């Protein structure tokens with residue numbers, strides 16, 4: 114049985130993606146090969162505009178059947194081709210902004226996906242259980258405008274968990290938050306991951322956040338993105354905030370920084386020489 118046949122597994126084989134641009138195509142991802150094990154926590158780091166969001170959208174099936182997006186290669190998520198129908202409940206996507214409906218309360222926002230897809234065979238979780246888990250129960254009847262930014266992102270995370278997807282794809286979900294709020298959410302996410310073992314694909318620009326959360330980090334080149342390096346993070350688990358000051362943690366961060374610099378310097382040098390990478 115190949116890895117792609119396990120629930121929670123993600124497999125990309127020779128994946129390239131381009132967007133229609135004028136008369137031609139803008140190449141965004143080129144020949145990506147990677148495999149993510151069920152329950153693994155993998156972060157993705159790459160320069161702005163290199164194609165990270167596009168990669169997550171591709172994995173969640175958002176580009177299926179679109180004539181303005183050209184995809185080649187193969188993507189398997191939970192063992193199924195990512196272009197197959199009804200991907201959305203098995204793989205959840207969380208964005209940098211919470212995208213809550215302002216006229217609906219917290220609990221009503223959580224119930225929205227269920228109202229939109231009435232004939233779904235999957236049963237949603239009890240929203241109050243998830244809200245309790247994320248420390249939001251007492252705010253269930255609040256409107257988004259009356260919540261802090263961190264609380265709004267917690268609600269977005271709660272909404273993501275309503276169908277307990279085996280795979281969570283998260284696109285800089287805490288990037289707009291202050292450091293302390295971000296650390297709190299990082300800890301909550303790790304606790305949830307420890308309890309439920311979803312596969313997580315996490316895009317971030319913070320090397321420290323990537324090291325703190327991940328089993329493995331994929332370092333992407335500039336657009337069109339390819340994988341420059343994969344870094345295994347050997348910092349012991351469970352991880353606490355204090356570990357950020359240990360030699361192991363700092364070394365991991367240093368190694369990652371060096372690789373990222375190498376990847377991006379190499380790309381710049383290539384550009385100067387007019388080399389098409």
Ligand SMILES: Nc1ncnc2c1ncn2[C@@H]1O[C@H](COP(=O)(O)OP(=O)(O)OP(=O)(O)O)[C@@H](O)[C@H]1O
Pocket residue numbers: 132133139141159160161162163164165166167168336
């Ligand atoms: N729907 C689209 N149509 C055309 N071009 C697009 C589309 N979506 C993204 N792009 C282009 O694809 C490239 C990659 O965009 P993407 O949003 O994936 O980058 P990113 O790595 O997530 O960047 P950031 O770190 O700033 O979020 C950009 O040049 C962007 O303009």
Ligand SMILES: [Mg+2]
Pocket residue numbers: 165166167284
């Ligand atoms: Mg992005």
